[in-house]
Amino acid sequence: MSATLTLIAAVSADGYISRGSGVPWCLPADRAHFRQYTREKWLLLGRRTYEEMLGWFQPGHHPLVLTHEPKLIVPNGKAVSSVPEALRLAEYQRELVCCGGAEIYQAAISHAHRLIITEVHEILGHGLAFPKISKSEWEPVSRRSQAVDDDHAFSFEIVIYQRVQRLDLAA
Numbered sequence: 001m002s003a004t005l006t007l008i009a010a011v012s013a014d015g016y017i018s019r020g021s022g023v024p025w026c027l028p029a030d031r032a033h034f035r036q037y038t039r040e041k042w043l044l045l046g047r048r049t050y051e052e053m054l055g056w057f058q059p060g061h062h063p064l065v066l067t068h069e070p071k072l073i074v075p076n077g078k079a080v081s082s083v084p085e086a087l088r089l090a091e092y093q094r095e096l097v098c099c100g101g102a103e104i105y106q107a108a109i110s111h112a113h114r115l116i117i118t119e120v121h122e123i124l125g126h127g128l129a130f131p132k133i134s135k136s137e138w139e140p141v142s143r144r145s146q147a148v149d150d151d152h153a154f155s156f157e158i159v160i161y162q163r164v165q166r167l168d169l170a171a
């Protein structure tokens with residue numbers, strides 16, 4: 001048995017998740033989606049994102065924090081030194097949800113089964129990038145839109161991608 005690895009991220013139209021610190025948008029419907037999707041799940045985070053999110057974690061969350069510092073104390077969770085180690089620890093969970101940041105998305109995407117991407121219709125121009133989503137490897141299976149309104153300065157779509165299943169023609 002192994003956990004499904006899902007990457008969840010909000011990404012600008014030009015591929016960035018942050019200008020360097022913090023998330024560059026205030027989009028309440030996306031925050032609610034993130035809170036709802038990650039509820040009571042095991043999470044995989046980079047040490048910098050973990051530190052930014054301290055105070056946010058809820059009972060039921062189990063953060064696995066990727067760091068080179070094995071002695072890092074993680075209440076209700078654990079420090080890990082690699083994505084495979086996190087997947088081994090989460091072996092008996094249905095899902096492990098990777099919440100970033102940029103370094104961790106890069107390390108985790110080759111292990112991922114599902115991407116949940118909030119595609120924000122804004123150009124950031126520079127910043128920390130999300131790995132390129134290859135159309136030959138990932139197919140969109142659902143899409144939900146949010147328009148600009150009083151609470152949302154930018155429109156966005158929440159797109160779920162599944163890894164493309166390859167037929168093994170040699171079998």
Ligand SMILES: NC(=O)c1ccc[n+]([C@@H]2O[C@H](COP(=O)([O-])OP(=O)(O)OC[C@H]3O[C@@H](n4cnc5c(N)ncnc54)[C@H](OP(=O)(O)O)[C@@H]3O)[C@@H](O)[C@H]2O)c1
Pocket residue numbers: 008009010011016017018019020021022023024045046047048049050052066067068069080081082099100101102103104105107128
């Ligand atoms: N838009 C979004 O959806 C979204 C989501 C999450 C985060 N963010 C933003 O992304 C930014 C943070 O991203 P980031 O790339 O700077 O940091 P990060 O990925 O959150 O964390 C980086 C840290 O992870 C550890 N690490 C990375 N690779 C490792 C490896 N191979 N082995 C062991 N440890 C490893 C290191 O910790 P040590 O230094 O402790 O060794 C490194 O300093 C923040 O601005 C945050 O707000 C945006």
